[in-house]
Amino acid sequence: DSGVTQTPKHLITATGQRVTLRCSPRSGDLSVYWYQQSLDQGLQFLIHYYNGEERAKGNILERFSAQQFPDLHSELNLSSLELGDSALYFCASSSEVLAGVDTQYFGPGTRLTVL
Amino acid sequence: AQKVTQAQTEISVVEKEDVTLDCVYETRDTTYYLFWYKQPPSGELVFLIRRNSFDEQNEISGRYSWNFQKSTSSFNFTITASQVVDSAVYFCALSGMNTGFQKLVFGTGTRLLVSP
Numbered sequence: 001d002s003g004v005t006q007t008p009k010h011l012i013t014a015t016g017q018r019v020t021l022r023c024s025p026r027s028g029d030l031s032v033y034w035y036q037q038s039l040d041q042g043l044q045f046l047i048h049y050y051n052g053e054e055r056a057k058g059n060i061l062e063r064f065s066a067q068q069f070p071d072l073h074s075e076l077n078l079s080s081l082e083l084g085d086s087a088l089y090f091c092a093s094s095s096e097v098l099a100g101v102d103t104q105y106f107g108p109g110t111r112l113t114v115l
Numbered sequence: 116a117q118k119v120t121q122a123q124t125e126i127s128v129v130e131k132e133d134v135t136l137d138c139v140y141e142t143r144d145t146t147y148y149l150f151w152y153k154q155p156p157s158g159e160l161v162f163l164i165r166r167n168s169f170d171e172q173n174e175i176s177g178r179y180s181w182n183f184q185k186s187t188s189s190f191n192f193t194i195t196a197s198q199v200v201d202s203a204v205y206f207c208a209l210s211g212m213n214t215g216f217q218k219l220v221f222g223t224g225t226r227l228l229v230s231p
Contacts, residue, residue, distance in 0.1 A: 002159070002161075002162070033217075033218070033219075035219075042221060042222075042223050042224070043206065043208075043219075043221040043224075044221075045218035045219060045220070048217045048218065055215070055217055056214065056215060056217040056218060058218055088158065090160060092160075101148045101165075101167075101210050101216035103150070103162055103165050104162075104219060105162055106152070106159065106160035106161075106162070107159070108157075108158065108159045109158055109159060109160075111158070
């Protein structure tokens with residue numbers, strides 16, 4: 001158990017809908033990262049937050065947005081869902097961003113199925 | 116640009132065999148980190164090891180060992196005396212200074228099947 005929690009574990013929804021994925025980082029970790037794992041794209045970095053502020057963006061669609069709250073939990077919002085958004089969404093956390101790299105520990109993931 | 120190549124899509128071995136998973140990376144960064152993660156059938160990503168670009172010492176942890184060679188841009192992973200529980204997808208990943216070490220670039224993974 002990495003100490004990173006994600007809810008829900010599974011999510012089934014329809015095209016055009018909006019969903020929110022939630023992540024709680026390991027105790028003490030200030031950084032939260034979101035990744036998408038799909039069959040065609042593999043594991044792709046989406047976005048990074050550090051202590052409530054967005055720090056880096058990857059291949060994140062405009063229909064997707066994220067935020068990190070004062071208690072450090074993070075939410076990834078996916079809207080106007082398409083079939084191609086079906087994927088496993090991972091959250092990861094690490095303790096340090098300014099002092100160089102720190103290991104990212106991953107949560108169990110949320111499997112999103114868009115029908 | 117950063118890139119990680121795991122050319123072996125799937126490897127099948129019989130229990131107790133040794134197996135090596137290959138990882139080749141590309142980066143222009145002089146400072147970078149390499150990682151291996153394991154994704155068992157249950158789906159979570161489990162951290163195995165981190166290596167920085169200045170430390171080329173090989174590492175051994177139980178049945179696992181890693182060979183980092185900057186000259187060939189490779190960071191290979193060997194499992195000795197494989198077990199059924201080693202069956203998983205293994206990902207090699209890279210994090211570099213130019214991206215502020217903030218994102219991991221993953222390879223496509225190698226699926227390891229260990230049969231009894």
